[in-house]
Amino acid sequence: MAKQLRFPFTQVHIGRFLFLLIAIILIFSLRPFLEGVVRITYLMDIFFTVIYLSAVYAVSQKRVIFIVAIFISILTVVLLWLTRLTDISSFGIAGNIIGSLFFIFTVVMILDHLFRQEKVTGDMIMGAICVYFLIGLIWAFVFSTMEILQPGSFKMAQGPASQPAFTYYSYVTLTTLGYGDITPISAPARSLSLLEAMMGQLYLAVLVARLVGLHISQSMMKKSR
Numbered sequence: 001m002a003k004q005l006r007f008p009f010t011q012v013h014i015g016r017f018l019f020l021l022i023a024i025i026l027i028f029s030l031r032p033f034l035e036g037v038v039r040i041t042y043l044m045d046i047f048f049t050v051i052y053l054s055a056v057y058a059v060s061q062k063r064v065i066f067i068v069a070i071f072i073s074i075l076t077v078v079l080l081w082l083t084r085l086t087d088i089s090s091f092g093i094a095g096n097i098i099g100s101l102f103f104i105f106t107v108v109m110i111l112d113h114l115f116r117q118e119k120v121t122g123d124m125i126m127g128a129i130c131v132y133f134l135i136g137l138i139w140a141f142v143f144s145t146m147e148i149l150q151p152g153s154f155k156m157a158q159g160p161a162s163q164p165a166f167t168y169y170s171y172v173t174l175t176t177l178g179y180g181d182i183t184p185i186s187a188p189a190r191s192l193s194l195l196e197a198m199m200g201q202l203y204l205a206v207l208v209a210r211l212v213g214l215h216i217s218q219s220m221m222k223k224s225r
Helices: 017-031 040-057 063-086 087-113 122-150 165-175 187-224
Strands: 153-156 180-185
Touching: 017 040, 017 187, 040 063, 040 087, 040 122, 063 087, 087 122, 122 153, 122 165, 122 187, 153 165, 165 180, 165 187, 180 187
Parallel strands: none
Antiparallel strands: 153 180
16 A cells, blocks of 8 residues: 655655654654643644554555554544543543554554565664654553553652653653653552563564674675675
């Protein structure tokens, strides 16, 4: 389904993961500077909507996958905005669960594509980076849902428990920085936080090994010619 695009007036191809990577980076780089302009909850919803659409494009190489991705993403976006407009917590829980499933689906599709590649390309590297970012977003949804279902699972040093706060906590955990301003209190919260930290380190180790292996293979093939 996804067609190969080019930058205007050039022959440089636009990879399928470029838009997704830009959308994810925007959620971190622009949000802090726009907090005083619009409500942060609506701002995050706009960013996540863009990420969902970019993710659909990234995995839409087959019609069936495109249909499944667009259906789940539309359902997630609808629940996302219903949560803000109605303040019904059940919509928030359903949105978090379906959002997590959508990102898991996206990660699986991207990894399936990456591990079938035989050359290290810029698009492949961007896809691998997108997967790492998406893992953090998946866990952010998991932690947010846990706090809704079991209030007090996390102790906040300042500010209320919110989706932006759990997004921040997720990446701090994924990278094993551990600033300590958000602390898991309940046993499930601690176990899941530990699991995310281990997943982040294992992913980087496997990814680096994959890229190094492909690079060595490419180098050997060039020398043999």
